[in-house]
Amino acid sequence: MSEGIAFYVVFFAAIFTNNILLTNYLGMCSFLAVSKEVKTATGLGMAVIFVMTITSVLNWLAYYYILVPLNLTFLRFIVFIIIIAAFVQLIEMIIERVSDRLYTSLGIFLPLITVNCAILGASLFLVIRKYTFVSSFFYGLGSGIGWALAIIAMAGIREKMKKSRVPKGLAGAGMALIIAGIMALAFMGFSGMLKIT
Amino acid sequence: MEAFKVKRVFSDDLGANNPVFAQILGICSTLAVTNVLKNTIVMCAGLIFTTSLSNLTVSLMREYIPPRIRMMVETLIIASYVIIVDIVLKAYLPDISQQLGPYVGLIITNCIIMGRAEAFALSNPPGLSFLDGIASGLGYSYVLIIIAVVRELMGSGSIWGIKVLGEWWTNWSIMVMAPGAFFVLAIFIWVVKGMRPEE
Numbered sequence: 001m002s003e004g005i006a007f008y009v010v011f012f013a014a015i016f017t018n019n020i021l022l023t024n025y026l027g028m029c030s031f032l033a034v035s036k037e038v039k040t041a042t043g044l045g046m047a048v049i050f051v052m053t054i055t056s057v058l059n060w061l062a063y064y065y066i067l068v069p070l071n072l073t074f075l076r077f078i079v080f081i082i083i084i085a086a087f088v089q090l091i092e093m094i095i096e097r098v099s100d101r102l103y104t105s106l107g108i109f110l111p112l113i114t115v116n117c118a119i120l121g122a123s124l125f126l127v128i129r130k131y132t133f134v135s136s137f138f139y140g141l142g143s144g145i146g147w148a149l150a151i152i153a154m155a156g157i158r159e160k161m162k163k164s165r166v167p168k169g170l171a172g173a174g175m176a177l178i179i180a181g182i183m184a185l186a187f188m189g190f191s192g193m194l195k196i197t
Numbered sequence: 198m199e200a201f202k203v204k205r206v207f208s209d210d211l212g213a214n215n216p217v218f219a220q221i222l223g224i225c226s227t228l229a230v231t232n233v234l235k236n237t238i239v240m241c242a243g244l245i246f247t248t249s250l251s252n253l254t255v256s257l258m259r260e261y262i263p264p265r266i267r268m269m270v271e272t273l274i275i276a277s278y279v280i281i282v283d284i285v286l287k288a289y290l291p292d293i294s295q296q297l298g299p300y301v302g303l304i305i306t307n308c309i310i311m312g313r314a315e316a317f318a319l320s321n322p323p324g325l326s327f328l329d330g331i332a333s334g335l336g337y338s339y340v341l342i343i344i345a346v347v348r349e350l351m352g353s354g355s356i357w358g359i360k361v362l363g364e365w366w367t368n369w370s371i372m373v374m375a376p377g378a379f380f381v382l383a384i385f386i387w388v389v390k391g392m393r394p395e396e
């Protein structure tokens with residue numbers, strides 16, 4: 001396990017230098033589809049932070065305490081996706097019972113999250129990079145914050161651009177990708193800040 | 198009749214309904230693996246394998262899958278095929294498997310496969326579903342290959358790892374990094390939409 005990397009480095013790297021969306025391209029589908037309004041983007045962003053943090057921890061536990069001892073690591077894809085789906089379903093049911101307000105602001109985004117590749121991607125990355133338990137928690141949290149930051153910024157830009165005249169072929173997805181490209185350029189500016197792989 | 202259907206499946210998935218540039222699905226891997234052509238081809242092969250076989254399986258089982266949990270069943274079918282792809286890659290192409298890293302596993306959440314299983318395999322016979330899987334896999338692949346050629350050529354001056362451009366060429370390192378991927382895909386979508394007259 002890579003004990004050399006302190007958890008706070010992992011945390012900040014996940015938000016800025018290794019932003020899961022802008023450098024690893026994960027979660028693009030919902031990023032492009034749900035970034036038209038700041039309000040919905042914020043809701044989805046919060047849901048992603050929450051789910052990503054918890055599932056990172058759960059998947060870490062499942063991987064190192066169940067799959068590794070049983071020598072079943074090749075089953076990790078199935079196990080991870082089941083854990084994520086089950087967790088999301090559970091949270092959705094709990095939120096629905098407990099709070100109506102929370103359900104309308106957060107709950108409606110939960111089904112979208114199971115198919116968000118950023119969640120599964122984060123779990124796969126932390127296994128490949130051999131993070132420790134604490135680092136995994138901060139990696140999940142940081143990646144979630146990074147993703148939320150990117151989608152909220154994107155939604156802000158797209159709201160401003162509603163009245164702009166965009167070339168016809170570029171309207172919609174094309175323009176969104178160009179904005180994402182420029183944002184990725186901006187985030188590259190952070191790369192001198194921290195050094196990890 | 199049958200031949201007509203097959204033809205429509207192919208023309209739909211390759212052109213008007215192309216998963217990448219018309220439906221904007223599966224963008225994650227489109228961007229992530231296209232910096233080197235070799236990795237792209239391996240990824241495409243993996244995706245065609247998974248889409249076609251999971252479509253076939255879902256279609257064979259469509260009478261028995263309870264509608265309430267069908268998404269879960271589909272995900273498990275897809276995940277099983279992805280595990281096969283992963284093991285095969287690790288055994289025969291360890292370098293490429295290393296470079297692709299998590300993106301092989303992320304075929305599971307590639308929305309193209311889920312989308313085809315939901316939209317096509319659940320309501321069509323096995324043979325046709327299998328072909329639909331291959332067709333949408335091919336529709337995805339050729340877009341990726343075009344993007345990969347552009348990125349590798351401009352980013353490293355080579356194609357398939359072989360230097361094509363001479364010493365005079367200065368590598369645009371931005372092309373192999375994240376922003377280049379976004380820009381190339383955006384321009385690709387622009388060109389394709391520009392070529393299509395109506396809408």
